[in-house]
Amino acid sequence: MTRDTIIVRTNKALVSSIEDELVMFDVNAGQYYGLNNVATAVWNHLETQKTVDELCQSLTGEFDISMDNCRNELLEFLPELEEKGLIEVVEED
Template identity: 40%
Template sequence: MAVNLQDKVQRHPDLVFAHMGDEVVMMSDDQSDYLGLNGVASKIWTMLENPLTVQELCERLQTEFDVGREQCEQDVVIFLDDMKQRGLIRVLD
């Protein structure tokens, strides 16, 4: 099921990751995938230390980046869906 704006999400607490400058690097849940995040993706990862709804996440991103609401929501949902499929974030009840 796709992530929606009302979902509360958080990065997976058991993942090993490291900040390297403006980037975040990590291994996937099953250790078979290396992933590097830069720019906005790195910022999203940092923001997801604590649970946020997707809507709250988008609102925070809009205060830091020059992006419209609709575009931000579309891009964030696509990104979070990918992160969820990789086991890097979890959707909370």
């Protein structure tokens, strides 16, 4: 995954909002996931396809984080979501 990778969330999990956080349940895997407010913002922004950098641009407007730090954090976090099947990489045509 790179800064130009296009990603989008999947519909694999059932999602419920609790205050400013999300709880997700993957029926197929039988797994619950809890997302803190930052991870929830990531999830919400991925309703539509975005590159990692586009996602960072949105997040730096909401949170006190630099573009470089945001990118580094996302490049560690997003593969975990992809491994769980919660996001997917969109292949460019």
